[in-house]
Amino acid sequence: MSTVDSPPAPASRTTRAAAATADYLDQRTGVGNAVKEFARKIFPDHWSFLLGEIALYSFVVLLISGTFLTMFFVPSMTEVHYHGPWAAMDGVQMSEAFASTLRLSFEVRGGLLMRQIHHWAALIFMASIVTHMMRVFFTGAFRKPRELNWLVGFTLMILGLLAGFSGYSLPDDVLSGNGLRIADGVARAIPIAGSYISFGLFGGEFPGMELIPRLFTVHILLIPALILALIGLHLLMVVLHKHTQYPGSGRTDKNVVGYPLFPVYVAKAGGFFFVVFAVIALMAATMTINPVWNYGPFDPGVVGAGAQPDWYMLFLEGGLRLMPGWEFVIGQYTISMNILIPGVIIPGLLFTVLALWPFIEAAATGDKREHHVLDRPRNAPFRTAFGVAYLTSFSILVLAGSNDLIATHFHLSINDITWTFRVLFFVAPPLAFWITKRICLSLQRKDRELVLHGHETGRIVRFASGEYIEVHKPLDAHERWLRVQHEPRRPIEIEPAEDSRGVRRKGYRLDAAKRRLSKLFYEDRVEPVTPAELVAAQSHGSHDALPLAPEEHREELTAGASGSRHLAPEPEDTEGTQRH
Amino acid sequence: MSTHHDPSTDLTTRDGAPLPERFEDPGLHEHRARVGDSDPKAQKRAERQVVVLFAISILGSIGAVVAYALVPPGETVGSMRMSNLLLGLALFLGLAGIGLAAVHWAKALMNDHERAEDRHPTATSEPVRVKAVEALREGVKDSSIGRRGVLKGAMVTSLALFPLGIAVPLVGNLGGDWDVSASKRTLWRRGVRLTIDPSGRPIKASDVTIGSAFHVIPENLEEAEHPLDEKAKAVVLMVRMDPRDLKSEQGEGWSYDGIVAFSKICTHVGCPVALYEQQTHHILCPCHQSTFDASDSAKVVFGPAHRPLPQLPITVDDEGYLVAQDGFDTPIGPSFWERLT
Ligand code: HEM
Ligand code: FES
Numbered sequence: 001m002s003t004v005d006s007p008p009a010p011a012s013r014t015t016r017a018a019a020a021t022a023d024y025l026d027q028r029t030g031v032g033n034a035v036k037e038f039a040r041k042i043f044p045d046h047w048s049f050l051l052g053e054i055a056l057y058s059f060v061v062l063l064i065s066g067t068f069l070t071m072f073f074v075p076s077m078t079e080v081h082y083h084g085p086w087a088a089m090d091g092v093q094m095s096e097a098f099a100s101t102l103r104l105s106f107e108v109r110g111g112l113l114m115r116q117i118h119h120w121a122a123l124i125f126m127a128s129i130v131t132h133m134m135r136v137f138f139t140g141a142f143r144k145p146r147e148l149n150w151l152v153g154f155t156l157m158i159l160g161l162l163a164g165f166s167g168y169s170l171p172d173d174v175l176s177g178n179g180l181r182i183a184d185g186v187a188r189a190i191p192i193a194g195s196y197i198s199f200g201l202f203g204g205e206f207p208g209m210e211l212i213p214r215l216f217t218v219h220i221l222l223i224p225a226l227i228l229a230l231i232g233l234h235l236l237m238v239v240l241h242k243h244t245q246y247p248g249s250g251r252t253d254k255n256v257v258g259y260p261l262f263p264v265y266v267a268k269a270g271g272f273f274f275v276v277f278a279v280i281a282l283m284a285a286t287m288t289i290n291p292v293w294n295y296g297p298f299d300p301g302v303v304g305a306g307a308q309p310d311w312y313m314l315f316l317e318g319g320l321r322l323m324p325g326w327e328f329v330i331g332q333y334t335i336s337m338n339i340l341i342p343g344v345i346i347p348g349l350l351f352t353v354l355a356l357w358p359f360i361e362a363a364a365t366g367d368k369r370e371h372h373v374l375d376r377p378r379n380a381p382f383r384t385a386f387g388v389a390y391l392t393s394f395s396i397l398v399l400a401g402s403n404d405l406i407a408t409h410f411h412l413s414i415n416d417i418t419w420t421f422r423v424l425f426f427v428a429p430p431l432a433f434w435i436t437k438r439i440c441l442s443l444q445r446k447d448r449e450l451v452l453h454g455h456e457t458g459r460i461v462r463f464a465s466g467e468y469i470e471v472h473k474p475l476d477a478h479e480r481w482l483r484v485q486h487e488p489r490r491p492i493e494i495e496p497a498e499d500s501r502g503v504r505r506k507g508y509r510l511d512a513a514k515r516r517l518s519k520l521f522y523e524d525r526v527e528p529v530t531p532a533e534l535v536a537a538q539s540h541g542s543h544d545a546l547p548l549a550p551e552e553h554r555e556e557l558t559a560g561a562s563g564s565r566h567l568a569p570e571p572e573d574t575e576g577t578q579r580h
Numbered sequence: 581m582s583t584h585h586d587p588s589t590d591l592t593t594r595d596g597a598p599l600p601e602r603f604e605d606p607g608l609h610e611h612r613a614r615v616g617d618s619d620p621k622a623q624k625r626a627e628r629q630v631v632v633l634f635a636i637s638i639l640g641s642i643g644a645v646v647a648y649a650l651v652p653p654g655e656t657v658g659s660m661r662m663s664n665l666l667l668g669l670a671l672f673l674g675l676a677g678i679g680l681a682a683v684h685w686a687k688a689l690m691n692d693h694e695r696a697e698d699r700h701p702t703a704t705s706e707p708v709r710v711k712a713v714e715a716l717r718e719g720v721k722d723s724s725i726g727r728r729g730v731l732k733g734a735m736v737t738s739l740a741l742f743p744l745g746i747a748v749p750l751v752g753n754l755g756g757d758w759d760v761s762a763s764k765r766t767l768w769r770r771g772v773r774l775t776i777d778p779s780g781r782p783i784k785a786s787d788v789t790i791g792s793a794f795h796v797i798p799e800n801l802e803e804a805e806h807p808l809d810e811k812a813k814a815v816v817l818m819v820r821m822d823p824r825d826l827k828s829e830q831g832e833g834w835s836y837d838g839i840v841a842f843s844k845i846c847t848h849v850g851c852p853v854a855l856y857e858q859q860t861h862h863i864l865c866p867c868h869q870s871t872f873d874a875s876d877s878a879k880v881v882f883g884p885a886h887r888p889l890p891q892l893p894i895t896v897d898d899e900g901y902l903v904a905q906d907g908f909d910t911p912i913g914p915s916f917w918e919r920l921t
Contacts, residue, residue, distance in 0.1 A: 042697040079808075085655040105660065106653050112664045113671070145702040178851050181812075182867060185849025185914040194916050195760035204756030205763060205809040206850075242699055250608030250696065257608065257696045264690050271682025278676035285668020288661075300812035301777050301795055301844060303852045303866055320849065320884060321868040327886035327915055336915040338884045339849060372699060404869065414869050415882060477606035484603045531599040 043265050044245040044258035048139075051132035053269060056231065057276040058125040065118040066167075066220060072108050074100035075170065075216035077209045086293055094297030097172040097212045101292055116284035122164050123289075124280060126312040129157050137357070137387050139374035141244045144367075147358040149237040152230055154355045159227050161312055166219040168310055171290070172212055175307050177298030181206065182320070189339035207300065246374050247485050249478045253372045308402065318400030319346050322422050350394070363514050364521040366492035378447075379486045381440035382521040389433035396425050437524070444526035447483040451475060451529040452537040488527035491518040611693055626688035630681045637677025643670035760918075764911040766798075766814045768892060773799040774818060774841065774902040782901045783818075788839055793856040794818040796841065798904075813912055815844040816892055817863060818902075819856055819874050827876040831909070834893035836902065841892040842878045843912040846870055848885035850914045863889065887915065 026032040076096040082089045084099075085106045104111035133153060136142055142150040165183075169176045184206045188194040203210030242256045251257050259265060295304065309317055319342025326337040353360075361383065377384040399406065400421040407414045454472035462468050475483070494511040498504055647666040654660060704712070725732055773782045777795040780802065788794065796816040804810040823838035834840075842863065844852045851867035861875040870883030878889040890912050893905035911919050 042695055085653075087655070106655075109648055109652060109663065110667055112653065112660060113668050116664070116668075178867065181850045188914055188916040189849075191917050195763065195918065196755060196758070199755035199758055199760055200751070201754075203754065205806070206812055207808055208756070208806075210756075241702060242697075249606045252605065254699050255696045256699055257694055259692070259694065264686050264692075267682045267686035267690060271679045271684075271686065274675045274679030274682065276679075278672050278679055281668055281672040281675055285665050285672060293657075299778075300808065301797070301815040301852050301854075303854045307866065317868075323884045325848075325870075325880055325884050325886035329920065332920045333917050334915045334919045335917075336886070338886055339914070342884075343849075370702060404866070418869070418883075478609060481603065481606055485605070529603075530601060531603055535599060 039262040040260040041239075042242075042256050042258045043261060044243050044251075044256060046246055048135045049243065050272065051128050051135055053272060054128035054276055055125055055132055056235075057273045058121045058128060058280065059227065059231065060273065061121040061277050061280055062118060062125060063224065065114045065121060066224070068110075068114045069104065069118060070220055072100060072104050072111060073097070073170070073216075075213045077172065077207070077212050089293065089296070092297065095172045095212065097170060098292070098297040101171040101173070105293060113281075113284055116287075116289050117280055118167075119289045120283045120287070121280050122167060123310060123312075124276075126160050126164060126310075129153075129160050130312075133157060134387070134391070138377045138384055139244070139246075140361075140371065140380055140383065141374055142358040142361075143371040144362065145241055145370050146237070146244075147362070149234060149241070150358050151355060152234045152237065154351075156227060156230050156234065158351070159223055159230070163219065163223045163227065164310055164312055166215045166223065168290075168313075169215055170212060170219060171292050172298050173290075173292040173295045174298050174302050174304065175292075175295050175309075177207070177300075178303055178307065179309055179313070180211065181300070182317075186320075186339055186343040189336040189343065191333070191335060191340075207298070242372070244372050244374050247376065247482060249481045251373055253370060256372070308405070311398070314401035315394055315397040316343065316347060316401075318397035318403075318421075319343065321403055322397070322400045322418060322425060324422075346397075350390070354390070360517075361521070364492075364517045365489060366514065366518060373485075375486065378440045378443040380489075381437045381444070381524065384440050385433045385437035388436040389429040392432040393425060393429045396421055396428060400425075441524065441526055448526065448529050451480055451483050452534060484528040484530075486528055489522050489525065491515065491522045608694065608696065614688075614692065623689065626684070630685045630689070633677050633681035633684065635677070637674050637681070640670050640673025640675075640677060644674060646670075763813065763913070763916075764919075766907060766912060767800055767804060767810050768798055768814060768816075768904045768907040770904065770906050771897070772904045773897070774816065774894065774904070775799045775801075777815065784900050785836060785839060785896045785902050786900060788818070788820045788902075790820050790822055790838065791858040792820055793858070795844070795854070813845065815852060816841045817844045817853060817856065817889075818842075818894075819858075819861070819863075821858075821861055821875060825861065825875050827873075830877045830888065830891040831893055833895075834891055834905070836894050836896060839894065839902065840874055841894050841902075842872070842874065842889040843892065843908060844889075845913040846885060847880075847887040847889060847914060848883070853889065 022032075022035075074096045078096050079093055080096055080099055082092050082094055082099050082102065084090075084102060086102055089102065101115075104115055106112075136150065136153070165179075169180050184198050184202065187198045187201060190197060198206065201211070201214075202208040203214070243258070245251045245257060296302070308314070320339070323338050323342045326341075328335055328337070375383075400418070403414060403417045403421065406412065407417055454474040457471045457473050459471040460468050461471055492515055494515045495505065495508075497508045497512075644667055647663070647670050651663045651666050652659075653663040703709075720726055774794075774796045775782050775798070777797040780797070780799065782799060783794060783796070794817075796818045797811060798814050801807055801811055801814065818839060818841040820837075820839045823835075826835060826838060826840070829835050829840065842853075844854070846853050846865040846867065848865065848868055848870050851865050853863050853865040853870070853872065855864040855866060856862070856874070857864065861873055862881065863872040863874050863878065865871075865883070865885070868884050870885035871881045872878040872885070872889050873881050878891060880886065880888060890908045890910050892908060894902055895905050897903045
């Protein structure tokens with residue numbers, strides 16, 4: 001069947017040509033069905049939805065610039081003596097990989113631009129993946145039915161790290177060579193298999209002759225293919241689930257509000273690809289990155305001070321720097337906790353929690369329904385606080401990975417900085433958690449206050465009785481809805497340990513654990529205003545003309561949190577935060 | 581601060597009827613037309629802007645070809661930068677023009693009516709699900725896999741085993757000769773001269789002044805089968821201090837007149853420890869700042885390393901050149917499981 005009829009009105013040449021092409025294709029592929037489905041598909045609009053798009057587009061830029069590089073890069077560790085335009089390296093012994101990188105930079109016209117585009121695109125790729133992940137986390141977009149897509153995204157992030165590390169190592173310069181040496185050291189610390197893992201990676205002893213060719217295959221074939229396949233799956237699921245949307249009037253879990261894919265999104269997204277590519281090209285044109293001609297080729301006896309890996313590897317580097325030198329020997333066997341803890345255990349824990357978060361939260365919430373309307377971060381205080389604490393520990397590791405730069409820049413002692421970070425690593429995340437949770441709860445209280453009492457107008461009215469009051473402008477229905485649309489989340493209730501006949505129930509222990517988790521998440525909370533509370537507040541407000549002291553007043557405004565089931569508020573209850 | 585309400589937007593209570601537990605969604609905002617929507621002049625203007633943006637892109641792309649032809653990277657960092665800058669800026673214009681034109685077109689000229697579309701539950705509807713389960717059940721019955729236990733076992737086993745034909749040769753070859761004990765051996769042995777990295781010149785003890793540091797490789801490095809692999813294990817940092825400053829060494833008589841030599845491979849994760857502070861006699865690893873005291877058996881004074889840098893016992897030969905008394909007596913570099921075996 002054909003969905004593309006020729007237009008009734010006299011059509012322009014382009015329109016007629018397009019219609020003819022569409023008809024040709026449809027008669028051979030039946031693509032009309034898909035076009036009908038997709039062309040007017042609705043996508044919601046928000047700036048934060050662009051983060052994932054940036055990741056996608058910078059990946060495309062990586063594919064384009066990477067393919068250019070493969071034409072001139074020589075993935076070989078054979079040693080040669082350099083003779084070329086870069087006089088500083090004349091006669092220096094280096095691998096063919098490094099020599100070809102110099103050639104790319106100095107002799108291939110546009111080669112340096114492509115190298116710099118590739119490297120900047122890699123940094124932007126990782127940065128956008130991470131911020132995209134933060135968006136998904138803080139808005140709760142990972143909830144049912146999107147848990148599996150969270151896992152796909154998580155895997156993409158890990159693959160991005162591997163892609164970056166393998167690519168960074170390819171030029172075989174002294175900086176990346178020492179990065180590989182560190183990777184070798186970490187691999188060897190793994191109990192029992194360590195030496196074999198290292199030999200397996202390097203094809204024998206470090207550095208060997210195999211590594212660059214192997215990394216090349218991994219970097220240009222294996223990982224990009226996996227990333228491409230997973231991006232496909234990721235986007236397929238986005239289409240299947242339809243995009244989430246931010247809360248607002250008219251937006252529910254049963255609809256999706258936005259603009260049609262064609263033409264608005266095609267134009268905006270297509271245009272945005274060019275904008276992202278343009279920004280990367282501008283960065284590559286004006287900002288030098290990885291000037292390997294200054295570093296020199298890899299040499300196992302040379303190292304530069306102040307060397308830094310790319311930002312997404314800094315957290316590992318920071319962990320290695322902070323860890324005290326714990327190592328012990330059992331029998332004849334050495335266990336290097338100073339490497340295993342920061343190199344394997346901490347990243348393992350951080351990443352496992354991240355990957356499993358949707359399932360942890362689902363267990364705490366006990367909610368089996370689908371969610372398509374996003375959370376405002378304040379309305380999920382535990383999750384938001386946890387996310388901020390997580391980012392805090394990650395950032396401390398990143399900063400610790402630059403402790404030498406911090407030391408020289410601010411003229412501090414490395415010793416003091418390291419100790420400060422060691423303490424902060426344990427103290428700062430809980431503190432960040434606590435502060436963030438307080439902030440979320442008070443933002444929620446502020447929302448309640450606004451709903452109950454409206455905007456302050458600054459307009460003072462004098463009554464005939466001589467009394468002054470400030471006029472408050474109530475929220476309109478849309479403003480109000482944004483602040484009351486979310487469901488209150490309460491700790492789950494579980495069935496008692498014993499049934500009516502006093503028999504111990506199977507599965508009670510698991511339930512009790514879930515209940516404890518749930519209480520941890522939802523015990524402290526502020527619930528949205530109910531219609532009853534609003535009515536009560538309004539009558540209260542217009543009858544009680546006596547101005548209150550601001551402090552008492554604030555407490556009273558939040559008092560209704562517990563009154564959700566009652567028609568009248570309980571003015572005695574001044575606890576804004578509920579505890580069970 | 582008391583409140584006063586305009587009753588028109590207030591929630592009205594129907595007499596006696598209980599209030600709902602939650603508020604009701606007021607529904608979508610009303611659509612507001614843009615200025616341009618009803619103004620053909622504004623539309624014309626937007627159209628012209630889009631055309632100009634596309635034109636900028638065209639000029640940029642032509643500029644890139646011109647820059648390619650006229651500005652080669654040349655011999656210096658300056659000329660290389662210039663070539664990069666011009667080509668890059670031209671490419672930027674070529675891309676940015678298209679991008680901004682498309683976005684502007686979408687925002688200014690395409691319709692901006694928000695629409696709502698229904699969502700359906702992700703799970704399939706009950707009848708479809710029943711049919712799917714039925715189809716699977718029939719298939720299973722057809723193959724009668726349920727009843728043929730041996731067949732099932734044979735199939736699963738053969739499927740599980742077939743990758744071995746690929747994986748075993750792959751993994752088997754990955755590590756070369758798998759002689760992991762090689763990492764415990766270095767080129768240093770009795771009588772091997774200490775030479776300067778990278779020139780390979782031997783070093784006379786008398787040429788080493790107090791306070792100086794030398795980057796050292798063994799004299800036989802170039803003859804080795806894999807010089808780089810050997811270098812990665814054999815590099816040594818040698819320093820000379822006043823013999824009275826030398827508090828301890830790892831073996832009796834391993835130094836020569838205040839000259840001490842240590843493996844340069846950090847015992848943390850293996851970076852070369854290349855920085856020496858002559859006042860404190862500290863050797864510093866720039867990777868994670870492990871600090872070793874050269875005057876005190878290279879003990880760790882700070883940082884994540886656990887063990888001292890292994891010391892190379894040295895002396896001088898008949899001609900006054902520095903030589904090794906022997907190889908290292910412990911494996912050099914980072915710790916590993918079977919290090920002590
Ligand atoms: C998947 C995401 C990718 C990331 C994160 C990434 C990252 C990197 C990085 C950071 C470098 C070092 C660049 C430098 O400063 O010299 C690099 C080098 C390289 N990449 Fe990629 N890359 C990716 C995909 C690709 C693809 C798809 C190809 C080829 C089709 C490719 C081909 C190359 C080549 C040939 C080099 C070495 C050339 C050189 O360093 O000058 N990359 N990559
Ligand atoms: S490698 Fe030397 S401190 Fe880590």
